[in-house]
Amino acid sequence: MKKVLQQLGVYKRDTFLCIGLTALEVIMEILMPFVTAMIIDDGLEAANLGVVYRLGALIVAMAFLSLAFGALAGKNAASAASGLSANLREAIYANIQTFSFSNIDKFSVPGLVTRMTTDITNVQNAFMMLIRVAVRAPLNLVFSFAMCLIISPRLSAMFLIAVVFLLVVIGSIMVVTLKIFRQVFRRYDDLNASVQENVTAIRVVKAFVREDHENEKFSKASKMLYDLYVKAEGLLAFNNPAMMVAVYFCIISVSWFGAQFIVGGSMTTGDLTSLFSYIMALLMSLMMLSMVVVMISMSMAGIRRISEVLNETPDLTDPQDPVMAVEDGRIDFNHVDFSYQHGSGKNALSDIDLHIKSGETIGVIGGTGSGKSSLVNLICRLYDVDEGSVCVGGVDVRRYDTEVLRNQVSVVLQKNTLFSGTILDNLRWGNPQATEEECIEACKAACADEFIDRMPQGYHTRIERGGSNVSGGQKQRLCIARALLKKPKVLILDDSTSAVDTATDASIRRAFAEQIPGTTKIIIAQRISSVQSADRILVLDNGRINAFDTHEHLLENNAIYQEIYNSQIEGGGDFDQPA
Incomplete structure (x- = not known):
């Protein structure tokens, strides 16, 4: 990972700008339910339209600020991720040019093509999610939980139960799918090899009427890739049901106990409304984190393969004081x-x-x-x-x-x-x-x-x-x-x-x-x-x-x-x- 991130170069500035702007976007979004609760309790229930107008204007301003911060963060994320992928391709290509024949012998041509296309594309997508979603989701989760603790420490325990449940389920899925994705990229090499070999030798294939054999070979490589993806995506499909279980558990729990607290006078209607907003924000953050983990798990195999090429050092190097002229042809x-x-x-x-x-x-x-x-x-x-x-x-x-x-x-x-x-x-x-x-x-x-x-x-x-x-x-x-x-x-x-x-x-x-x-x-x-x-x-x-x-x-x-x-x-x- 370190070797890959070193290729950011001039795009480090865009990366840090994206992280900072995302943090500001999250702060705006977290404060809006809190202000909404104040509008309900201090404005609507107290029949004070002045408070409603002032706080309503504040929410509109915060919404526009959140939109602006989000748009700028997205622009910088795209620039940083695209820049990273461009630099990675250039670094790999430049390093390949220094290889001796013995270095080149270690890598197959289809393997190098996969590294410079599919693997780098996966790393680009994962990096974009990392600096956007992987910053946004934890901040959202932490701030949402902090606001829940401020509003009602007792009801916050319900969130902890849901969080532990999701972590166990998502963690188990990730461990298995990570192993599958490692196999996926090895199969990509086989698929690329089949295509390259067939296209390069198309005259021989046609001369010997071996189209059916080549089709069968390609279909076999494609089917193995298909089976692995189905297996991985089938496991990842459990993310949504697990998320829904956690969401409905929290909604039912908060509704049940929140109603009792309102009747008992220990909680206001505005607090309960904002709690529902924070529930969704908190659980959606967990869902986004699970997506980030999926992308990272997909890209980790690619990162290892990219690093193999970047870390490969030429077997043949020039001496410190090289001879700069060849006298004759002896x-x-x-x-x-x-x-x-x-x-x-x-x-x-x-x-x-x-x-x-x-x-x-x-x-x-x-x-x-x-x-x-x-x-x-x-x-x-x-x-x-x-x-x-x-x-x-x-x-x-x-x-x-x-x-x-x-x-x-x-x-x-x-x-x-x-x-x-x-x-x-x-x-x-x-x-x-x-x-x-x-x-x-x-x-x-x-x-x-x-x-x-x-x-x-x-x-x-x-x-x-x-x-x-x-x-x-x-x-x-x-x-x-x-x-x-x-x-x-x-x-x-x-x-x-x-x-x-x-x-x-x-x-x-x-x-x-x-x-x-x-x-x-x-x-x-x-x-x-x-x-x-x-x-x-x-x-x-x-x-x-x-x-x-x-x-x-x-x-x-x-x-x-x-x-x-x-x-x-x-x-x-x-x-x-x-x-």
Whole structure:
């Protein structure tokens, strides 16, 4: 709760104004029945119209003041609650941007979406009730009971009985519903995951005619959420009957004993009238408190989930005096061990001792799960090693400023991502200051210019979200061009030419050799043709280096490389080359 409330920031002023104005509103409302009793006793029963007019005018003034205080309190409550939710979303989003890949792995994407939407909305509503109703109800309850004690201490005992009864019933309901609401938000994640997965992979769903299966999966997640809500709301429905029992108990008790006190002369008609007003105010305050408890119980699960993201600290941090320049593209792996779960003993890479000269072109090949992507992720410090060190330009990557390092180590990942905007907008992710001419040169090097020139608006053609209006090969070439615009010391292609034909692949490699000869190039590929022209080829097997040599030497001496080569040749070669 403390971590969440810290995000109030400049909206603290609105919060305290709301609390103060609500208190003034309650005071006005509490005094009105007291003045009404005076009108009855001193004005009407005494046949004194002057008193009736004066006190009547006072009640009208107090009513207007109460209305004004209430309206201003509501305005400030809305401002504070909306401001809190906006700040929370910004804080969560900003913190996510600092996460390393290992931090992101702890949270599912649907879980983060639920936290930033449903959870924060519940917290916003609960906070608005907290500063309005949770201030108003206790004050109303305390002041109402105090006025009841002033009017008739003996009858006030009836209220205590009703209050204890309501506290027991409402408390029991809250204990159970709080547990249910914790489950509700976990089910929201499942529901969001089902929707996101279905929409993202809608082409696959339709291609395999799995609509019925997806509908069934969604319906199951929705039904579980429905059942939990019904269970919770069914319990909360007991609030109203319990409230009515307390109200009628108090009305009957006060009417019975109050009538006797009036006959006995120990109470006036005005006092009894005001007592009824205070009864309703007191019991309605309890009812409002029960609603606040419901909202808080709903939001507590969300607060915990929001706090998890806010409290998550990045695994990768910059040193106090970071190195601010990368000298060249040398890469050294010094007996590196790496696992995705530190200390688990399940290494993705084991004893990697590898030394690459600046400007070299290195091919990386190996079976699925051999550690190819894990290897290159360490170069740009997306993860930290468990043992040993990774050096770029002769400096341990942990000593660099992260932004400086990643600006000089450009990565084109397996999953190519484009953003909504023009082609130029997407290219300038690599270099926001790049001119249109520089973008065109990068596209020529990535062999992307030939399909861009055929588009109606050329480089100003709009890319839809996720790059849905370009093919997989076109998307890959745009991502390569985007990476080239950074003019990096190290360029990593993580199986990022798999969707282009071998002729285009060869053209891209040739352009690299001509246009960025000083850049160290690491090419991860499944096709031998993509790496055979590299200066040296690294063969990985089960997270270890199996061989590191030229194409010719590996063909002569390495069994794994021979097997991959022969399987591709016997299988008819690459998809657009004759066998």
